[in-house]
Amino acid sequence: MSPAPTPDPTVRHLYVHVPFCPSICPYCDFHVLTRRAGLVEAYLAKLDEEAARLADSYDVELDTVYLGGGTPSFLRDSELSALVGSVQRHLGWGRVENTLEVNPGTVSTERAALWRDLGLDRASVGVQSLDDATLKFLGRQHDARQARDAVGTLVGTGFRVSGDLITAVPGQPLDRDIHGLTELGVGHVSAYTLTIEPGTEFARRGVTVEEDDERRGFERTEELLTARGFTRYEISNYALPGQESRHNLAYWHGRTYLGLGPGAAGHYPVQRRARGDSGNGPAARPGEDQTPSGSDGILTTRRTNPHLHEWLAGAAGEDDPIDGHEFVTDALFMGLRLRDGIDLADVTRRSGVDVRARYAAPIDANVTRGLLTLDGDRLRATPEGWWVLNRVVTDFLEEDTADGG
Template sequence: MRHLYLHVPFCPTLCPYCDFHVVRRGPGLVERYLERLAAEAAELHARRPGELTTLYLGGGTPSYLRDRELERLFAALPWPLAPGAEVTLEANPGTLSPARLEQLRSLGVNRISLGVQSFQDPVLARLGRAHKGRGALRAAEEALAAGFRVSLDLILGLPVQDVAADLETAAALGVGHVSAYTLQVEAGTPFALAGLEPDPDREAEAFELAREVLGRAGLARYEVSNFARPGEEARHNLAYWRMAEWGGLGPAASAHFHTPAGPGVAERRTNPPLPRWAAGEPPLREVIGPLEHAKESLMMGLRLREGVDLAGLARRSGLAELGRVLAPAAERLAAGGLLERARARLRPTEAGLDRLHAALLPLWEALEAAYPSDGAS
């Protein structure tokens, strides 16, 4: 295990579009969280020791924790970091300051994922964000000045948003990474209950503009929603998209482990929500068989411009004829401009990244026709 995700569920505000596992602070709640986290980390380390090459603290808002709480959180992690390890912490602009950034550096954080969403006050108000555009600019500038690698999160294609202005502002800051998303209205969120519906045409125009503006600034699209300067790609997220092993700590966190000696190809573990997790309830365990692993690997790998190594996937899944099975569908998708074939690798084109479902579905259908259900559970 070279990669670890740690979920911090606490947030100062609950945004109306968010469907992540987030909660407000409550009396004694953070204390119980930190105690359970230390126990869970010790249990996982006993099974999966070794150095970490990436550590990602997500949420929620990890930077919302107080100074002593952050120190306790990092002290609870027994894994050493490999030389040059990437340590990312998600932060909201209002929770950062020069003093907080100095503390984060002392704890080993070297990359900040900043939840800006927009630099425009009317858009931020519509999204229920607590910060203003000026605060987002200040936080990004201070993090860069303090020596952090900085990634900005932006939501594109929103009503009343000047998309070009947001993208130009992000590019002018000189950050190394931008995650540019369209608004997903998830069931059960306040936005969904209010009947808000995304505008696909507006979103498509926004993404085309993102490719143009960010590309001019040297940030290439390397994943469906992510742009980076060379060498600034999110190494932790690449582990997900490449279906590596990773551990998960905290409520609702997930883990993915290879099981070469077990009944399946891999195992997924998903922690329960905070109250049950804090009480010690174990994670839900799912065995992932060869067919399901192959389908998931295609779904994740084709999000990346680098694509999927079919020979490697055949070895991992044990589906020796996988390349032959996929060849007819891959050829049709290549003729349609959605995929490129290079030896044993399938890569999405720009059109394929934009229409990932259309590129993926024929490949899945070919696998399901060739291989019986593997009984993943």
């Protein structure tokens, strides 16, 4: 008999999507747009309403808040202050970490001080490269000098700073980019391979990325950052000791989180606040499930909000109910991205699915291929397994299909 699942009904993480950007990069496929008169004001008013509704619906004790986009730092000072005020008033604030995504061209000493005063303590800076030719190719509006100045200002203002890099760009001086970024004092680096997504300007131009360049960047980045004391704790993320992104770790560990704003994705518990509970307000709306897990076996729900104009008009988000087997598949796909992998006993407890028994065949096959290792209940991807992780997870999906799951 499979164990009863034990999901955590309390939500401890919040993602806020700010869709506004000064310009649209040719590789970007996120929900972003340039600002127009009245649009930011309408966004902030609707955001406040949505934050209040989430507070009324879920038990929330935030550990982390992440303001992403788009370009949250592109908001004017009064606008960002209003956004943070809405979050704090309705949902509280992160007790562990509060991150702001930052475009280098928006940073000044005065603004960095304001952001710290608002309670933001971590900055994820879209450096992408410290080479002007590479930045021009990527369509970035800042140059290398602005990127260096921005990181230096944020470090000097007391932020924990993460620098984003894009690798496998034609002609990119990757070694120089990594040397330069680490010398600026960042404690974290996110390094993502340039990916050409359908519908982007790069796709329309016919830009391609060679697999050999992708693999070379994948391996060289680890070599260079490891030599500088960084640990690759996730496929694309490196940190000095204690500098890991607590918010992103929540994603990779399959925790629930709120998604606030247009285009925002969230991962919600089935259990909602019971009517009359003390705290942020009344609970679930009539007809909404208030049990720890749904009677139909649903453990959690992933919800993606509509894009800005539909969101402003009150359109509902798109829900994807997650049962035990889907929970396991998600846990594998996300957790195997981590250097520490996943604890199969913990996933079994949280999903109600005996993972070791149900997925014995794909586990054994991928261990034999050298793509996974299994030490007790700890399942990890090897470096080669990271490179073909989609293929590894597909084996687990196929096992579900074969069993009619």
